[in-house]
Amino acid sequence: AQSVTQLGSHVSVSEGALVLLRCNYSSSVPPYLFWYVQYPNQGLQLLLKYTSAATLVKGINGFEAEFKKSETSFHLTKPSAHMSDAAEYFCAVSEGFQKLVFGTGTRLLVSP
């Protein structure tokens, strides 16, 4: 069965600094990987997804993630944090047309 591990329940960065949110997955078949963002009092919004077309995936709001099979990782990055990026971020994995399995989330805090 597939699973996702997100290292760090909280990550703090300064505005303008690099954002790096870590996600490692476990899957018995080639995975499909997703990053979702949840702003306060809102539902989850899709940031980006990996479907094997390209290992570097660009998403909305300047975020991108790189699929590294050898490291079973799909870390989320953004070169320069903005205050509006403060939110909770969830990594998720699926195996084709099966249900999503979510990580426990990482809360990103951005200070001025």
Added chain:
Amino acid sequence: DADVTQTPRNRITKTGKRIMLECSQTKGHDRMYWYRQDPGLGLQLIYYSFDVKDINKGEISDGYSVSRQAQAKFSLSLESAIPNQTALYFCATSEREGSTDTQYFGPGTRLTVL
């Protein structure tokens, strides 16, 4: 207008009461899902439905039931609410995009069971 709507957005109820959470979508998707979110646990799947006649249990279905009234409507019921069902509940829909599904979420219902 939002593509996936949930009603109510907030609900406070008492132990033992029956409660229904409703989800409607205008995206035309066949697949619908109910999740609960607890702090530090991420999202856990309660039930999912691949079409009107196909309903499946998720990881944590005990204490919950669902009804798929139409393609666009998927309701979650708590027959006898208990305090540990206090959580944030999300409905989602999905469609096939290439070789996988992509799920789209509603705004959530915050449920408190006293």
